[in-house]
Amino acid sequence: MHICIIGAAGMVGRKLAERVAKNGNIDGHAVETMTLVDVVAPEAPAGFTGKVNIETVDLSTPGEAERLVAARPDVFFHLAAIVSGEAELDFDKGYRINLDGTRYLFDAIRIANGEDGYKPRVVFTSSIAVFGAPLPYPIPDEFHTTPLTSYGTQKAICELLLSDYSRRGFFEGIGIRLPTICIRPGKPNKAASGFFSGILREPLVGKEAVLPVSDDVRHWHASPRSAVGFLLHGATIDLDEVGPRRNLSMPGLSATVGEQIEALRRVAGDKAVALIRREPDEMVMQMCAGWAPGFEAKRARALGFTAENSFDEIIQAHIEDELGGKL
Amino acid sequence: MHICIIGAAGMVGRKLAERVAKNGNIDGHAVETMTLVDVVAPEAPAGFTGKVNIETVDLSTPGEAERLVAARPDVFFHLAAIVSGEAELDFDKGYRINLDGTRYLFDAIRIANGEDGYKPRVVFTSSIAVFGAPLPYPIPDEFHTTPLTSYGTQKAICELLLSDYSRRGFFEGIGIRLPTICIRPGKPNKAASGFFSGILREPLVGKEAVLPVSDDVRHWHASPRSAVGFLLHGATIDLDEVGPRRNLSMPGLSATVGEQIEALRRVAGDKAVALIRREPDEMVMQMCAGWAPGFEAKRARALGFTAENSFDEIIQAHIEDELGGKL
Numbered sequence: 001m002h003i004c005i006i007g008a009a010g011m012v013g014r015k016l017a018e019r020v021a022k023n024g025n026i027d028g029h030a031v032e033t034m035t036l037v038d039v040v041a042p043e044a045p046a047g048f049t050g051k052v053n054i055e056t057v058d059l060s061t062p063g064e065a066e067r068l069v070a071a072r073p074d075v076f077f078h079l080a081a082i083v084s085g086e087a088e089l090d091f092d093k094g095y096r097i098n099l100d101g102t103r104y105l106f107d108a109i110r111i112a113n114g115e116d117g118y119k120p121r122v123v124f125t126s127s128i129a130v131f132g133a134p135l136p137y138p139i140p141d142e143f144h145t146t147p148l149t150s151y152g153t154q155k156a157i158c159e160l161l162l163s164d165y166s167r168r169g170f171f172e173g174i175g176i177r178l179p180t181i182c183i184r185p186g187k188p189n190k191a192a193s194g195f196f197s198g199i200l201r202e203p204l205v206g207k208e209a210v211l212p213v214s215d216d217v218r219h220w221h222a223s224p225r226s227a228v229g230f231l232l233h234g235a236t237i238d239l240d241e242v243g244p245r246r247n248l249s250m251p252g253l254s255a256t257v258g259e260q261i262e263a264l265r266r267v268a269g270d271k272a273v274a275l276i277r278r279e280p281d282e283m284v285m286q287m288c289a290g291w292a293p294g295f296e297a298k299r300a301r302a303l304g305f306t307a308e309n310s311f312d313e314i315i316q317a318h319i320e321d322e323l324g325g326k327l
Numbered sequence: 328m329h330i331c332i333i334g335a336a337g338m339v340g341r342k343l344a345e346r347v348a349k350n351g352n353i354d355g356h357a358v359e360t361m362t363l364v365d366v367v368a369p370e371a372p373a374g375f376t377g378k379v380n381i382e383t384v385d386l387s388t389p390g391e392a393e394r395l396v397a398a399r400p401d402v403f404f405h406l407a408a409i410v411s412g413e414a415e416l417d418f419d420k421g422y423r424i425n426l427d428g429t430r431y432l433f434d435a436i437r438i439a440n441g442e443d444g445y446k447p448r449v450v451f452t453s454s455i456a457v458f459g460a461p462l463p464y465p466i467p468d469e470f471h472t473t474p475l476t477s478y479g480t481q482k483a484i485c486e487l488l489l490s491d492y493s494r495r496g497f498f499e500g501i502g503i504r505l506p507t508i509c510i511r512p513g514k515p516n517k518a519a520s521g522f523f524s525g526i527l528r529e530p531l532v533g534k535e536a537v538l539p540v541s542d543d544v545r546h547w548h549a550s551p552r553s554a555v556g557f558l559l560h561g562a563t564i565d566l567d568e569v570g571p572r573r574n575l576s577m578p579g580l581s582a583t584v585g586e587q588i589e590a591l592r593r594v595a596g597d598k599a600v601a602l603i604r605r606e607p608d609e610m611v612m613q614m615c616a617g618w619a620p621g622f623e624a625k626r627a628r629a630l631g632f633t634a635e636n637s638f639d640e641i642i643q644a645h646i647e648d649e650l651g652g653k654l
Contacts, residue, residue, distance in 0.1 A: 091437075091495065110418075132571065144471045146490065146572050153491040157484050163473065164480040168418065244459065245473050 007079030175247030215258035254294025263311030334406030502574030581621025590638030
């Protein structure tokens with residue numbers, strides 16, 4: 001099998017490539033070739049015995065999608081996107097990369113399909129940002145998508161394209177609405193939602209972290225490990241079982257900040273919890289109020305997608321995957 | 328006020344122009360100029376005392392939207408679209424006209440907004456085709472849009488763009504999801520849904536009509552008169568009251584074919600009903616099974632959009648508007 005990961009230099013894309021390299025297969029299907037694509041050259045994952053192609057490509061440049069499609073990968077994992085904050089600040093760039101880039105890819109596949117019947121699997125990473133407040137808790141699978149950001153709008157549009165192109169038989173599409181990824185590894189960043197990871201990641205290594213919201217803020221989380229699992233399951237799932245509604249809200253864990261902190265206490269003790277410094281930030285609190293508190297995700301669970309059941313598990317996954325298995 | 332109707336040669340566009348011409352105003356706002364746009368030259372409505380500009384324009388030709396925006400209309404009514412059947416048969420044409428054409432218009436306004444703060448009202452006609460089976464009855468306002476046609480996909484995408492462009496302040500957008508228009512005037516056409524109008528329109532003038540489905544088929548209807556009313560109300564409604572969710576399922580009448588026929592009997596007698604010839608068509612019955620049976624339309628009703636409450640009223644509106652007021 002030849003897989004192509006677009007957005008392979010990002011956190012989830014990198015972990016996806018590493019997992020495939022480690023396993024050598026996806027659900028029993030041997031992977032012989034990995035094409036890793038991003039606007040900056042992605043790194044080849046360690047330990048992969050197959051062929052790796054590194055492509056430095058901006059998908060929103062006309063003609064580039066055709067080049068990727070020409071190699072006829074069996075599976076595309078499309079993770080490339082301008083993130084929420086940047087898409088909000090730069091309207092043109094957001095639409096160009098998140099919408100037009102995706103459409104170029106879908107159309108390049110459609111044209112190849114018309115040429116020789118090529119019909120790859122396309123695993124598209126969408127986001128819970130397709131939902132906009134006011135939101136019920138939990139959000140049912142049939143709730144409408146009324147995004148309140150340009151990023152969420154772009155993702156919701158690509159979901160619609162994915163469904164229609166799949167329905168018409170141009171490719172086998174599936175859209176994966178990722179929860180907020182927690183614990184996001186790496187350094188603290190300026191994302192407004194960064195504290196959800198920060199208040200766990202930093203104290204786990206003895207560093208201070210700032211908590212800008214109150215303990216009762218509820219949000220929807222899954223580990224990087226689960227996110228990779230969703231994408232891999234999407235690559236091989238029987239789409240007849242999925243049916244025509246191809247965009248799925250993934251399972252995750254709905255938890256309050258207070259519950260996150262208690263999990264940290266159980267795993268790493270009071271000393272770790274004491275490193276969380278409360279600095280209420282009115283703006284972040286207002287933004288949080290519009291974010292998804294949690295989903296039913298009944299369909300995705302019934303289709304075999306799985307995530308963590310407690311924050312203890314999420315913290316444990318981080319310790320295993322990022323801290324060498326111990327505190 | 329200067330209004331621009333794109334798709335003014337279509338049935339609803341024409342009736343909209345006629346109503347504005349007759350009233351001379353929209354909700355008390357005098358209309359001095361009407362720009363009527365379509366791919367074939369629309370007719371100027373009778374009795375309008377203001378200025379009429381006739382424009383033969385294909386919105387999907389780059390640069391044409393800019394030309395329409397250059398005149399800085401106060402209100403755009405955007406009704407232009409390739410219909411469902413054609414969008415399904417001709418993939419490229421459907422996306423080009425229904426999606427790209429609309430995006431060209433929205434972007435031309437956005438750029439004008441950046442130049443001089445221009446911020447028109449944009450009344451976009453969407454469709455219940457944004458919903459796809461299986462559907463509950465009635466469909467609540469918060470039900471997700473999972474279209475099963477390319478036409479419905481294109482409309483759903485434009486709804487998302489409309490919301491985002493409105494949220495960002497580029498224009499004042501509102502999306503109007505029209506029910507099936509019944510009784511559609513004119514000759515029988517080949518639309519699979521044509522019989523909903525045909526079984527009333529033809530017998531009312533002593534002609535035979537074919538009914539391809541069973542009496543218990545339920546669907547969602549509004550008269551052409553109501554459709555025009557929705558668009559006019561959309562042109563002046565207070566959008567602060569509407570809030571960020573700018574696409575509204577319009578009110579209508581949920582009725583079975585049997586209920587339609589009984590209304591025909593009450594209005595025009597057994598002789599008219601005897602002109603309906605039952606010719607079951609398996610294909611049409613299958614298509615019908617996927618169509619929307621009816622909506623709650625709570626939000627639209629609360630916002631002052633109104634439609635008929637019985638099929639007797641719908642038939643009466645047709646008699647008044649198309650048959651000179653009498654049978």
